[in-house]
Amino acid sequence: MPARRIVISLTERRLHLLEEGHPPRSFPVAIGRPGVAIPLEDSRVLRKRRNPTWHPTANQRRENPALPASVPPGPSNPLGKFALDLGWTAIAIHGTNDPDSVGRRASGGCFRLLPADIATLFEMVPVGTPVRVVSGPAIVPAPQPAIAVAVPAALPTLTPPPSPLPTVAPPPLPILPDPRCATAGAPLRRMICTMPDLAALDGRARGLHQRHLAALPAERRDAAAYALLQEERRFDDRITARCWVRRGMEEDPAVAAAAEACLRDALNVRLEEAKRR
Structure with a gap:
């Protein structure tokens, strides 16, 4: 091959x-x-x-x-x-x-x-x-499974190991709904607002952005909020083109499904970027 x-x-x-x-x-x-x-x-x-x-x-x-x-x-x-x-x-x-x-x-x-x-x-x-x-679906090779490596048994210790510290679950990510959903007209925003899993991904990124803004000094907050707004607009324009989101695409289930998968990937990437701020 x-x-x-x-x-x-x-x-x-x-x-x-x-x-x-x-x-x-x-x-x-x-x-x-x-x-x-x-x-x-x-x-x-x-x-x-x-x-x-x-x-x-x-x-x-x-x-x-x-x-x-x-x-x-x-x-x-x-x-x-x-x-x-x-x-x-x-x-x-x-x-x-x-x-x-x-x-x-x-x-x-x-x-x-x-x-x-x-x-x-x-x-x-x-x-x-x-x-x-x-004519049919392409056969894409699945990722190769990780190879298990044998780990030698640990030597016995004379003293018992210390008790593990209690695990503290990380706080849940805040979800901030998009206030534009009530009047969303653009195909990409309408798609996000009407699909719960996409809306959750978008809302988590939006919530992290809001948390980031709240942690900034007051004198920097307005400029940072404006920068985030511009960043979101660029994201919408870029992903609309990349994921070929357009009006009427729901008439073709294959195109709609591909656009949804592409948008979900893009929102996941955006969420990870928001976590790193």
Whole structure:
């Protein structure tokens, strides 16, 4: 089995980067729209292109005569900033200038990734990396269990060991509900507010932030509160794009489930960061 390989699951609409001895990486992808043939077989990365030029196929230009013969690198280029050409004609793994399409059946046959994800993948994948497209879920190897190490028995002691100190449970993390939940309109905030486990993760991070503010000197509190507010807005913008949270996604259960899992991971990371403040 190759040390590093790519598996694309059409059912999951995700690209999995698998590498022996390393945890798997997974990225959402857009796949071919209904009616577009998608090869279910093996290929490999034949070429890597940075700032690629897009050349619409003859079929694409027949369907849309307004398409130019080529589109140079730039914000209007549908390939984005990076492309990995595969062994199939006119099919590549590439970025996009339409992030909302990621996670959907929206492409002409290629596999689109979010701009940040294709930038990561481009640096990690060499030419020659095997690529497999499967219709069902990708089989991602489970983490290897820890190896038990035998510990020699302790030598008998002449004096009894001291009594252990009583265990004191850490205080529960405070949960501060989001006051915006009553009027939440943005898809990400609405998703957090309507799912109890996500709301709890968000509320714990919010409670820790409030505890942090309360411990600051009064003269620093307002500036710190404003900084936290700006940080939360950046978090919402970043995770909305990364987890492809959008209106109407609940119509596609696979997309909604993937967005929920992505958001849960992001909120867990945010909570751990709040604990370290």
